[in-house]
Amino acid sequence: MGTTNVKSTQLNYDKYTANKYDRDIVNSIPFHREIHSLIASRVKKYDHNKAYDVLDLGVGTAITSRIIKDILPKAEFDLVDFSKRMLTGAQKKMGKNKIKYIFGDYAKIKFNKKYDIVVSVIGVHHQNEIGKRKLFQKIYGMLKPGGIFIFGDLVTYRDKHRAALNNAKHFKHLVDKATDEKTLAEWAYHHIFLNDLSPIEDQIIWLKRVGFKVEKKFLQFNTALLICKK
Ligand SMILES: C[S@@+](CC[C@H](N)C(=O)[O-])C[C@H]1O[C@@H](n2cnc3c(N)ncnc32)[C@H](O)[C@@H]1O
Incomplete structure (x- = not known):
């Protein structure tokens, strides 16, 4: 059995046009813009003239990688997704120069390269607990010494009251942002039945256990951004 609770076909990303996606x-993930501003600030600390190696897991249409490329124009990118349509969208934003597009399940792909930056934004929460733990180990192994894992995702909390409150805030956001009932139904279904959120407290422990130094950069509602250093 795999470690993800959903197949790529269930996630519907192949039905999206890149613009609608x-x-x-941006509308359905609370604070998607805010975490990207924080990611940009972190990446600006790197030397803009160096050719860093960057890996984006669950790249979607490359919103995050595009931001990183604008800051680090010489960087080389490996972009992974198990939706062909998403990779086509990514290609529109990133072009072909020093960019490799990798189609497949990141949990199964064997990566032979070592990276300075591994990033995943809203791309890990379909993995179950075993999947997340294995993935954190794998990412640690793929990073060069001193490399960082920029990890933005949807999470929950150990404390059930805190979890319920933040879920309620997440759903209020969905209700406020959806333009019509059909969209709201899709977003709500995805959040309730397809997402497999793990408590932030547990995820930080799993990351530390594999060797990362973890900095909590952002945590509001169910949205978290961690910077994890090797
Ligand atoms: C919610 S989207 C986020 C995309 C992008 N990182 C962003 O923030 O806009 C999640 C993406 O991860 C991809 N994905 C999820 N699980 C994956 C896996 N196991 N292997 C490869 N891609 C995966 C999906 O196809 C989708 O494009």
Whole structure:
């Protein structure tokens, strides 16, 4: 059995046009813009003239990688997704120069390269607990010494009251942002039945256990951004 609770076909990303996806992800994920501003600030600390190796897991249409490329124009990117349509969207934003597009399940792909930066934004929460733990180990192994894992995702909390409150806030956001009932139904279904959120407290422990130093950069509602250093 795999470690993800869903197949790529269930996630519907192959049905999206890149433009609609870009609008939907920014609207349906609370603080998507805010975590990207924080990611940009972190990446600006790197030397803009160096050719860093960057890996983006669950790249979607490359919103995050595009931001990184604008800051680090010489970087080389490996972009992974198990939706062909998403990779086509990514290609529109990133072009072909020093960019490799990898189609497949990141949990199964064997990566032979070592990276300075591994990033995943809203791309890990379909993995179950075993999947997340294995993936954190795998990412640690793929990083060069001193490399960082920029990890933005939807999470929950150990404390059930805190989890319920933040879920309620997440759903209020969905209700406020959806343009019609059909969109709201899709977003709500995805969140309730397809997402497999793990408590942030547990995820930080799993990351530390594999060797990362973890900095909590952002945590509001169900949205978290961690910077994990090797
Ligand atoms: C919610 S989207 C986020 C995309 C992008 N990182 C962003 O923030 O706009 C999640 C993406 O991860 C991809 N994905 C999820 N699980 C994956 C896996 N196991 N292997 C490869 N891609 C995966 C999906 O196809 C989708 O494009």
